[in-house]
Amino acid sequence: MRGLLSEMLNLFLLQALNGVQFGIMLFLVAAGLTLIFGIMDLINLSHGVLYMVGAYFAATFVALTGSFVLGLLLALPAALLLGIVLELLVFRRLYERDHLDQVLATFGLILILNESVKVIWGAAPLSVPVPEALTGSVQLFGNVRYPLYRLVIIAAGLATAAGLYVLVNFTRVGMLLRAGASNAPMVSALGVDIRRLFTVVFGLGAMLAGLAGALVAPILSVEPGMGDSVLILTFVVIVIGGVGSVRGAFIAAILVGVVDTVGRTFGPILLRTMLDPSAASQTGRALAPMLIYILMAAVLLFRPMGLFPVRGAVR
């Protein structure tokens, strides 16, 4: 009995860690969207495809250079450039439009970019190998081993979170972004070239999406449409956290990761203690995919502006 219990506890700890890890991966993808949607108040459904394009860039450049690091270093500016081009061509005209116009336009962009990717790289999924140096796993606690590469992702996620938090909350750029999102002409009338700032920051957001895509490429399948499934999750994360809050997005991402992972594994076990086995597995199966959405609905029921509503936000 004791042994079973401690084994359970061990598994629980490990699953919690897995959840955190999954959450951080989600945050990495959501980070760029926090800038574009959360701060600049632009509903950008095409964020998912930017993430996908990042992964494709990484796949291409890694294959070309034969080095993951070099590939990544090339993929990032490529994503930045794509972001800037898109901003100049499309998004620049969308800031002052209402949310629904943004939905329509970025829905169009999803179709365009998804299809372009298929034209350029084909419909078959691509591969990015885990960099040689990071293939192993490390001893964590007990006899639990953890893939090294996933630890790298955790580190990258934490660094991104910290960097964004500082950028948004403690720098002039962050202030100007928030100011520009609510009243761009006024910022300009005070002598700041807000359009250029928006262009650069949009590019940065696209680059963050690309970074996420490139970093998860060795773990996930690089295929057309890979952004679509992630897109909704990232919106969920940002909304649970409170639109515009980097801290909120980070905490929400981890919450979503942990609830999803732990709920999936321990939910059925818990249900089995209450229901008969077949009913338990039936309900467990039905509930598992809903967990994230139940979590979101519950959070919004009690906190209609998310966990960390941004002060002064008038959405």
Add this chain to the structure above:
Amino acid sequence: MNSSTTNIAPAHLAEVRVSFRTAGFAALAMFAILAALPLLTLVTGDAFVLVVATRIMIFALAALSLDLILGFGALVSFGHAAFVGIGAYAVAILNAYGVNDLLVQSLVAVAVAALFALVTGAISLRTRGVYFIMITLAFGQMLYFLMISLSAFGGDDGYTLPARSTVLGMPLLENNLVMFYTVLAVLVGAFLLARMLIASRFGRVLRGTRDNAVRMQAIGFSPSPYQLTAYVIAGSIAALAGVLLANQVEFVSPAYMSWQRSGELIVMVVLGGMGTLAGPIAGAAAFILLEEWLSSFSQHWKLGFGLILLLVVLFSKGGVGGLVKRLLGGAHHG
């Protein structure tokens, strides 16, 4: 800049009144063309046009119901396809229990959809703006996953209907022409109903709330009961669209209620010009015809489709409807 509800351009809203009458004419013209369509097929001998037209009208019905809350209530629901799904599954599940009558199925569909709308709407209306968008998405997804896990009705594989529903025991709908006119009748009925609603006392409160909810409270209205009622009505109409879709396709699948479908409904409404009743009908037609037409050219037709959507937004305010109006208006000026 940011309005307190959701960020919907007042410019669109302001045009509602002006466009109301033109929308009436536009709708009349569309309905007339639709009603005459079977004659055309007699001439050309291409009966398939009716199939496409029926499909367009079914989605127009769903889009119209969405516009009722989105265009006139500023409630952007990202889970509207769930109601279509409820309607479709009402047909499937009743069929599995041997109930095939269209009227019974419709009644059950509407009742279930209304109940679902009442419960989820009451919760969702506590939030606003993007939060409302996402919470409606959440409820839609829950239903979607529920249907996927329901093995009894095929789960993800869906459920094939052995035949279309009967009307008073007669298999009338098996005839595509009857099906076509039934759908047209429902669409016209829903259009008239929506038109009446918008112009009524109730509709005025709804529109007022869209403009400025705090102002409405300050003159003595509590907005949420009205919004909730509109949400329930919209959900019920969408469920009817689901009943018809199940009958037209003779197949029911959870895919009808995925978030992508909700997104497409929004796109149809915005594409056609929201806040006008003719808009969503035009939007649904444009969406489905583009899909039909472009996909016959190239495997990469989505590229062109996306480009068209993008251009519509960038160069026309108020969707296809707005574009047409502008072109006509421009001609007048010129």
Add this chain to the structure above:
Amino acid sequence: MLRIEGLENAYGDSRILFGVAFSVNAGEVVTLLGRNGMGKTTTIKSIFGLLPPKAGRILIDGEDVAGKPPFQIARRGLGLVPEGRQIFPTLSVEENLVATARGAANGGAGRAPRWTLEKVYALFPRLKERRRNMGNQLSGGEQQMLAIGRALMTNPRLVVLDEATEGLAPLIRDEIWACLRAIRDAGEAILVIDKNVDALSRFADRHVVIEKGRIVWTGTSDELRCTPKIKEQFLQV
């Protein structure tokens, strides 16, 4: 330093300004007077490029800036306190002040910035008390003070105030006048729109009266005082 010639502007099809022309010299206080809806704000928007002029020239230090984007115009040393405050709701008071702050504009290069956070707080102690409040958590008057402070923090050579005392308590209004005087004494030029003509005429150098988009009168404070007809006819005082 600012000179406007033959300025015309319109909102869509409705024309508002018809050949507006006047100038503000360095260190001078000029008022723009007129009743509601005569085109005062529209003139200001035109100057700042917020509503690009349809015709005419806007010269800053002799250089035509008409058609340039607002930020380039502002960087030449113009600071705006807009009508309706337009403070940034999602920024705290302090962030509102520092976000767009600048040192001295060109022309004053090398000079230590005259306005700093401390100086603005000294001018409006109320803002210091509320410095952690978000912009939309301020009272109407506090927002107005913030808008003025925000403009000063760009260290302009010409401050433009559009109805800057709307909704301010009488005492604060007096403080604003004192403050404007201090700004002028420090060598800055001021262009001000306000309905308190009497208070203004006590320290303004010149007045410009606008009626239905046309300049109908210009003159000094003394001339204004001595021509009661102007006040009656165009300002309804």
Add this chain to the structure above:
Amino acid sequence: MAETGALLSVRNLSKTYGALVVTDNVSLDIPERELHVIIGPNGAGKTTLIHQLSGRLPSNGGKVVFAGEDITRLPMHQRVRRGLARSFQITALLDGFTALENVAIAVQARSGSSFRFFAPVARDRKLNDEAMAVLARLGLEDRAHRRAGTLSHGEKRQLEIAVALATGARMLLLDEPLAGTSHEESAVLVELMRALKQTHTLILIEHDMDAVFSLADRISVLVYGKVIASGPPAEVRAHPEVRAAYLGDEQADKAPEAAAAGGGR
């Protein structure tokens, strides 16, 4: 507090944001047909008080009694139905509606259920006639079919008041109705309020001292959320604390000293 005979009586009302006390134990009694002006420095809590009275913001403590009924916890729309309506400091009209509709919808709010789904409301004679009458009262008849969004600033301010009137309220809370209006339009509004005094009870917030002193029956002065003085205009005007905290000195020459005094608070 029916015994006071006041239409509105406020007892120990308070409102805090964290440690910040914005409304501090405010007590007021407003008898029927009084025009009561509240003045005070910027940020004193005047608008907040109106928000609390109208139900836009919840209170942390205290009690609001209107026409003998405790309305402290009622939501805004129910207070309006009981006869307590307000206007906004920043114009908040239904911009997409015509002036007439803006008023008619306020009439609609108090005449019968709005859960009527079929009859077209635009052709509802009763509502339109009543709305037109209110517009006429403010001299806005010729603007009836213009969209509110396209009216001039002054007309919007007038329409604000028309809408408040149309709710049929006995008591109106008006927050800076004169802000941003020219001398000419101010004069029209001042006359309107003078006329309203005959039929309505009013609380008015205003920084325009000429208007305040020409209209007020009584004045209360709010400073840091506290009522520091309350009484007839002449008495308040002479109050030394009020002069120091709010009015300042009328003499421009002494303004710098006044500023210094203000800065020291």
Add this chain to the structure above:
Amino acid sequence: VATSCIVSPAAWAAEGKIKIGLLYTLSGPAAVLGEQSRDGFLLAAEKLGNKFGGLDAEIIVVDDEQKPDVAVSKARELVEREKVDFVVGPIFSNVLGAIVKPVTAGGAFLISTNAGTSNLAGAECNPDLFVTSYQNDQIHEVLGKYAENQGYKRLFLIAPNYQAGKDALAGFKHSYKGEVTNEIFTPLGQLDFSAELAQIAADQPDAVYAFMPGGMGVNLVKQYRQAGLEGIPFLSAFTVDESTLPAQQDAALGFLGGANWAQNYDNAQSRDFVKAYEAKFGNVPATYAIQAYDAALLIDAAVKATGGNVTDKAKLREALEKTPFESLRGDFRFGPNHFPIQDFYLVKVVKRPDGKYATEVVEKIFDDYQDNYASRCKM
């Protein structure tokens, strides 16, 4: 309901022409499967000189977007407007379920080259539906049988939470009788499998059986390898094949799957096909391609047998049932339910000398195997 043929495709046949509609998923993440199928069929058509049974063929390709209702609309367009004689497709079971009725009631034959659901193999079998792939359960049974043969005692099963996933595990357990330590259904479209991998690590089963099609399979395989679990044999269906291997590469090496064919199949015709396919499209064909290729051969052979008369449906049906054709799989015939009776193999992922990743036949598991539902079919 008896189907009486109202619209007659006679008009086309009279002119010595045959019309074939290909309905595949050509957009979205699963497009690669549809493309393989389409390419396989078109390659066969090219080889046949675009003549099926001597008739000039017009081939129309449509995209079902993986949406059942869109598929129905497209299928009706093919049948009612284009008046095709055959509809070939689709990839997905839910699409198949949706189009069977409109296609067959509309007077065309439906040749399913991938999906094969149990109801259509059994009680709801349809005289105008022919399946050139397999009944869905069979591939899973191959691995179940293999696990049983290997003497594995404890197995860990994992599949996505939808109908095909449930069918998969049921099919596996049909032939595997040992202990199942854990049976996990993951949400459809799951990205991260670390939770499940941790459970596998904790359970230490004799082998893992996974049904994880498409991108999910890519993720699972990569993460399985990264979690250091490669010591536990990985048996799977639709998880490692030529459509996913380009993304899995080394991570999938040595992983096992089940199939009715693989690209190293020892048959001259198959070798030619693989060479031609790779030369033309650059990628390695999976079973999706040959099943579609076979469909083309089937149509060709049957039409030839009727002497180019596609108007007599009964005769054509009989020809489809009976006419032998040279399947790339060699041994191929239809059972009474129009599902194939064929051999099944264990396949394994290898890296070919040319550097490409592919599956290879390891051993035959079933010989002339018929599905378990055929007896329920009353045709």
